Amino acid sequence: MPGYQFVKSSYSNINNDCVEVARNIPSTIAVRDSKTPDGPLLTLAPSAWAAFTASHRTP
Structure with a gap:
């Protein structure tokens, strides 16, 4: 996996x-x-990851 940490x-x-x-x-x-x-691996654009994580936050 090229450079992933x-x-x-x-x-x-x-x-x-x-x-x-x-x-x-x-x-x-x-x-x-x-x-x-x-x-x-699942790879996503940073904007897609931000939308996913925002949708799972507890208000």
Whole structure:
């Protein structure tokens, strides 16, 4: 994975059931399953990631 620096979600649980997100590449946000780090990636434009995360915030 070219240069992605993944970070685990702050909501990860003890069983490592979480997502990991890489935000270090300005034009791409990469998301993967922590259980399969060599598996597929979901890549998004930063604007799409911002809309997704905003829609999941608690007011």
